[in-house]
Amino acid sequence: MQKQVAYDVQDEIDTAQHPPARPAAVRLAGAAAKPVDSPARQLQRDVAAAFGARRGWSVRRTVVLGAAYHGVILSALVLAAAETFGHVAG
Numbered sequence: 001m002q003k004q005v006a007y008d009v010q011d012e013i014d015t016a017q018h019p020p021a022r023p024a025a026v027r028l029a030g031a032a033a034k035p036v037d038s039p040a041r042q043l044q045r046d047v048a049a050a051f052g053a054r055r056g057w058s059v060r061r062t063v064v065l066g067a068a069y070h071g072v073i074l075s076a077l078v079l080a081a082a083e084t085f086g087h088v089a090g
Contacts (some may be wrong), residue, residue, distance in 0.1 A: 051062075
């Protein structure tokens with residue numbers, strides 16, 4: 001009896017939902033259209049402006065700092081893995 005009730009409820013849910021009459025039309029952007037400015041895009045622009053405003057900031061410095069950061073993180077992970085394997089094996 002419970003299964004029949006569950007099927008009846010499912011049928012009512014299925015019939016309550018109606019598909020849209022027609023799909024939304026896709027419009028092409030014209031010359032006067034403005035791009036969508038999301039908060040994430042604005043934050044990215046603000047951070048880029050802040051880093052770019054520093055005198056002497058370059059792509060080379062960014063790459064070197066990124067490589068150093070990743071090197072420290074990877075070495076910490078290697079040390080943690082070595083210590084974990086030492087405890088498991090020993």
